[in-house]
Amino acid sequence: MKKLLLWGGLTLLLVILGVSLLRSQQGQVGQGEKAPDFTLNTFDGTTYQLSDLRGKVVVVNFWASWCESCKPEAADLEQAWNMYKPRGDVIFLGVDYVDTEPEALAYLEEFGITYPNGPDLRTKISQAFRIRGVPETYVIDREGEIAHRQIGPFRSLDDILAVIDPVLEK
Amino acid sequence: MRIQKYYQDVVVMVLVMMVLSLSAVPAGAQGSTPSDDQVNEIARELYCPVCENIPLDTCGMEVCEQWRGVIRDKLSEGWTKEEIKAYFVSQYGDRVLGEPPRRGFNWLVYVVPPVVFVVGVYLLYKGFRSWKSQDDDRLLEAERAADQGNADEEYLSRVEEELRGRE
Numbered sequence: 661m662k663k664l665l666l667w668g669g670l671t672l673l674l675v676i677l678g679v680s681l682l683r684s685q686q687g688q689v690g691q692g693e694k695a696p697d698f699t700l701n702t703f704d705g706t707t708y709q710l711s712d713l714r715g716k717v718v719v720v721n722f723w724a725s726w727c728e729s730c731k732p733e734a735a736d737l738e739q740a741w742n743m744y745k746p747r748g749d750v751i752f753l754g755v756d757y758v759d760t761e762p763e764a765l766a767y768l769e770e771f772g773i774t775y776p777n778g779p780d781l782r783t784k785i786s787q788a789f790r791i792r793g794v795p796e797t798y799v800i801d802r803e804g805e806i807a808h809r810q811i812g813p814f815r816s817l818d819d820i821l822a823v824i825d826p827v828l829e830k
Numbered sequence: 831m832r833i834q835k836y837y838q839d840v841v842v843m844v845l846v847m848m849v850l851s852l853s854a855v856p857a858g859a860q861g862s863t864p865s866d867d868q869v870n871e872i873a874r875e876l877y878c879p880v881c882e883n884i885p886l887d888t889c890g891m892e893v894c895e896q897w898r899g900v901i902r903d904k905l906s907e908g909w910t911k912e913e914i915k916a917y918f919v920s921q922y923g924d925r926v927l928g929e930p931p932r933r934g935f936n937w938l939v940y941v942v943p944p945v946v947f948v949v950g951v952y953l954l955y956k957g958f959r960s961w962k963s964q965d966d967d968r969l970l971e972a973e974r975a976a977d978q979g980n981a982d983e984e985y986l987s988r989v990e991e992e993l994r995g996r997e
Contacts, residue, residue, distance in 0.1 A: 666949065669945070669949065670949075673942065673946070676938065676942075724893065725896075726891070726892040726893040726896060758878065758879050758880055758893060758922055759893070759896075760896045760897065760899070760900050763896055779921070781920070781921060782919075782920070782921070782922060782923035782924075783879055783922055783923045783925070784923070787923075
């Protein structure tokens with residue numbers, strides 16, 4: 661009995677260690693994978709559920725007000741949003757990572773961002789996407805699969821369009 | 831009569847001043863700017879997920895400065911240390927805490943190391959005991975062999991003695 665308990669305990673411990681090791685070794689959510697579902701409560705009180713947006717191309721941008729490399733792409737993202745918005749089949753969602761609300765709102769105002777943005781409460785969304793930092797942008801196709809993963813900022817508006825247009829044509 | 835009225839007025843004034851001074855204390859405390867030490871006392875128990883393993887009180891990143899600003903604001907609004915920590919957990923998750931909260935799977939952090947330690951000590955104890963009993967067995971065997979050797983010698987000397995007698 662004692663031996664059984666001992667071996668059982670050791671096996672459990674090894675399983676736990678193995679699972680945590682596997683989880684830590686997992687890379688980011690990659691192209692072609694199903695995008696993890698999430699709920700985003702925006703700063704203005706609207707709720708978006710990714711699974712409800714099936715049939716639309718969703719652009720998820722992770723950013724933070726303290727992130728210097730997020731700033732150069734902010735205006736380009738807004739410009740791209742204004743270009744796609746009239747179509748109705750593209751939606752941009754900004755996920756504010758580890759930020760404070762006054763600074764986040766000031767950032768949105770500074771760059772005139774109008775697409776839905778909300779805080780990543782308890783860092784659940786960033787953990788689901790296993791992001792490594794900000795900015796990171798995920799383009800999710802109409803079937804809910806990740807069509808493009810952008811690590812770091814987009815360099816220009818053309819870069820953004822070059823990523824979204826092919827997903828729309830699919 | 832006038833003197834009695836004068837004393838009554840003085841007592842009323844003193845009472846009014848006491849009430850005013852008492853009511854002014856919390857307002858003053860709430861509105862005052864918290865010191866860096868007060869902010870850091872809470873900050874040292876929090877960790878920003880961006881700069882892992884660096885407590886918030888020593889982290890130099892902009893995000894940490896913003897967080898310390900939030901602590902300062904909350905303190906000046908009269909929030910307690912626990913309320914502020916709970917706010918940070920609700921915003922950024924459990925990983926901002928220096929110690930994981932004691933619930934669910936987090937219990938493993940508290941339970942597994944002592945259990946592993948106890949099991950380790952038990953295994954060492956068992957190991958030492960088995961080594962010791964092996965040593966004891968060897969010693970016993972050696973003693974037996976020595977005894978056997980003595981018996982053989984005794985036997986040989988008796989045989990030699992008998993042979994000598996026959997000669």
